[in-house]
Amino acid sequence: MGDNLHSIWLKDALVFLFAAGVLVPLLRMARVPSVLGFLLAGLALGPFGMGALAESWPWLGHLAFSDPEAAKPFAELGVLFLLFLLGLELSFEKLWMLRRLVFGAGTFQAVASVAAIAIVLVFAGLDGHAAVAVGLALALSSTAIVMQTLTEEKRATGPVGRSALAVLLFQDMLVAPILILIGFLAPGRDEGLFSALLEALIQGGIAVAVILLFGRFVLRDAFGLAARAGGRDFLMGLTLLTIVGGAVLTASAGLSLALGAFLAGLLLGETEFKHQAEVDLEPFKGLLLGLFFMTVGIGLDLATMLAGLPVVLAGLAALLALKALVAVAACRAFGVRPAHALETAFLLAPAGEFAFVVVATAASGGILDAATATTVTGVAGLSMLASPLMARLGRKLADRFEEAAGADVDPATFPDLTGHVVIAGFGRVGRTIAHMLDAEAADIVALERDAAVVSRERAAGRKVYLGDAARPEILSHAGAAGASMFIVTVDNAHDAAAMVRAVRQMRPDAPVLARARDAEHARELHAAGADFVIPDAVEAGLQLAARALSEFGYASEVLGDRIAAERNAAYGRADAA
Template sequence: MGHEGQDIFLKDMLVFLFAAGVIVPALRLIRVPAVAGFLVAGVVLGPYGLGTFEDIWAPVQFVTVGEPEAAEPFAELGILFLLFLIGLELSFTKLWRMKEAVFGAGVLQTTASATAIGAALWLFGMDPRAAAIIGLALALSSTAIVMQMLTSEHRATGPTGKTALGVLLFQDILVAPILILISFLSAESGGSILGDVFRALGEGLLALVVIIAIGRFAVRPVFRLAAEAGGRDFLMAVTLFTVIGAAVITASAGLSVALGAFLAGLLLGETEFRHQAEVDLDPFKGLLLGIFFMTVGMSVDLVVLVELAPLVLGGLAALIALKLVIAWTSTRLAGASRPAATEAAFLLAPAGEFAFVVMAAATSAGLLTTQQATPVTAIAGVSMLLIPVTSRLGQMLAKQTTSRPSEPPEPVSETDYTDRDGHVIVAGFGRVGRTIARVLAEANTDVVVIERDPTLVQQGRDSGWQISIGDAGRPEMLDAAGLAGASMIVITVDNATIAKRMVEAVRRKRPALPILVRARDPEHGRQLEAAGANHVIPDAIEAALQLSGRVLEEFGYAGETVRDLLAAEREEAYRTGTRETS
């Protein structure tokens, strides 16, 4: 009996995992986007979907979620990880370049949308306070869904992604003032409004200063200590501590937890640990965001939708049309190109997850009745379900406006290698790796280095190399290093097992990519060739040849004669050396 609550929780988590591992992949086979798949799964498996038949047929309870609110903490973590990973992709320099989008398009879009929606509701006879709250709630867009879609489509750091992100960041910053405003407007609030506003602003500014100061002076040393002491396990712990700790600091100051996670990503993105953190957190982010999208789907009451269908559908059409025009105009005025503004407008037109937070707070404060809040939350939920559809429409319309000369490409971040082309990846930055990198650099070759040792990574960064900490045997790390566009990869690690695993990982992703590997001896070289290496250079053979050449020179042989003898011996050694142990 005492375990009844735990049984329900475990059963609900099993349903969540079944949806993530079976239903959503099945929908992907018929080209349904993952976000839409999770939303649909939430509607079907939620208490307002199949859950309504539980009284008729009891076994339904085993395939539905009985307590969606139990998953909210996990859904919140998904949003934090998403904003953290977005921050990793950016930097303070790049964010400053986005100031027009954040404080230009963001302010224009949010203010105009809230004013237009609130004014329309007021003209229809709604109380001014309630109209203002609903206007602010519906003016916000979905950071979680929009950025997840842009990230999965590799558009988050492009013109569309930066335009949408600028508006969404301003909206995230605005969530706290909206909640403060609700407390001011509620009948129970008292005291000086002006004093509360200044106090809230002061606390928020202090929180931002604390996060930035910690990030500037403590993040890199702590991460280096974790890497040197225990590798990936400790790095994961420190990464989670950084994300959640920054979120706690901003939440304590009344700001959005998502803002704290984003700032933590920005700070870590300036270090050599960026790619390792991105690779480690990405699977967790996807699963936890899936839980969030399912909880959104579960909030859609199908019975209410049927009863209020005319009101919900009419409000939905008006909301999307109004915000579409305002978002497009705002982003264009802020300097976005016509295609980017079109795509961003269609992404920003639907409502967002914070609408549920604002509506719940306003209802609890007595500013809205349940009858007023129900259709608004239904409109917000359905509009979020339509984001994948509006995104596709935006892309289709944007393609019709790209016949004009293309705009100059965005400058590539010094730590963003995914769009590189023709570069050489060097796995390992010991003495051999450094020598190869220097030779390639002298030949004006673009080199990207992956190294597991944090000390070597720091030395490489201090010397100006494009280097990240990570394991080149992990497919995600290879993707982050730009394997898709690399011209070849050189593996210089001296650990036989690790080198073989790296060769196998590269060969699975790029069957035709040239792989050059350093081997300890002929037997090791044979194993690497069997794993898929194109060219294997055994240390033992090369060391023997170099010593032989020095001996011959000491005996007085001419340089040309020595080179000819070594060339012949090298050819014979490489021809027979890898078969000596067979």
């Protein structure tokens, strides 16, 4: 028995590593987001994919998970790592600034979503208690999917990331109350609801207080002791203890595991050990979070969904529309900018993995019949599969909305401008270039898609305008016809290449300089039409190499020649490849 279990574990581990190391990277090459890639991989390699086909073709059983339940504890650890690292990036001051969104927009979104879904279902003929149970199941979103999507885009701590996180944190606090409500919706349970909710509130408050007290008075000293005793391995052990301990405390009080991990990260982020924890956990977080998304995909029964496809698709469309409208209203009511509210709404519109727990609880309590439970599970599962696509659509619509709303800055005063430099992207790199060009009295017009950056730089007197430099009409308003030079500084590979192509189509004769992430990105930009490309990775390596050679005692003139030769060789390889 033990040997058989051991062989199942080994086989499932190989299946997961094959998915993570081969299948998902292949999907990424096809521009499929990694979150969706892991979800699809779980769907394909689970019992409803390869596992079902193995009955007819036994050899396919070697490519399917044999015991998906065994992976769930490790998958949950990935979610804990994600929330812990998000906590490290924030601070109590930033979290306090989000309090209106957490308790204001969060309450609005949760209550209004439950009410809207329940009302629609009652009109569709569902029993009142069952309609409320379905509303409670579908009102919450997936913290892991939403925040990982934003983390991949390096926007988890930006305006949209903060808005989404605030609502998701409040949703995490609702885990216990929702399960209590589901219990009292069951037939014959009409008494004691208030006392049960009050007890859950007290237990949750005690758990949070214990975590905060431990963090304030014990955490720093404990990490200092581990560092003095031997370093990285002890620190790693204590970090894991902090994450899992915080999660267990909140879970034992009826709150979510993720909330405890987030609080632990928030507390450790106030100490000098923050960066060490980030470096240690990052590689594990990616793999384990991928395993979590795969377990979600494994649980999706497409065959059952297809059996009631028209109802499931209608429910999916209604769910996404209702939750998006509610989330937009919630965010706008508490001061979120229109474009950010729109993007946040698209992120929060799909259901989360907690829906499966609520549906199972409601079905076992007799609130939902089997057919309704299957339909709701199908709607929740498909909405989660659609999450990365919803995120992309939300971002595109938000960008268009910002461009339309930004018409009052009117860059149309520049079509006849000549001899100026157009900078696409005005982040740190763009600002550095502008500062250097200021010394030469160069006339600069910048295009930036972040409205907050535009407002700040315009207040400082810069000619910075809201717009996407990949769109010819925006370039035309920025005076592309008379510009002496174009500089593209954005770090998104796809966006940068699109901008270079747009510039090259309008101005075949003008110099186009671009920033690349690495040699591969540099080759893509050269193919798009850039004249000169600076790969960040190459320049960082050359600067570090220069410092290393300096430490070896090389003279400055020899050092300059060596670095110049290597720079020419590296750029030559990028151009030739």
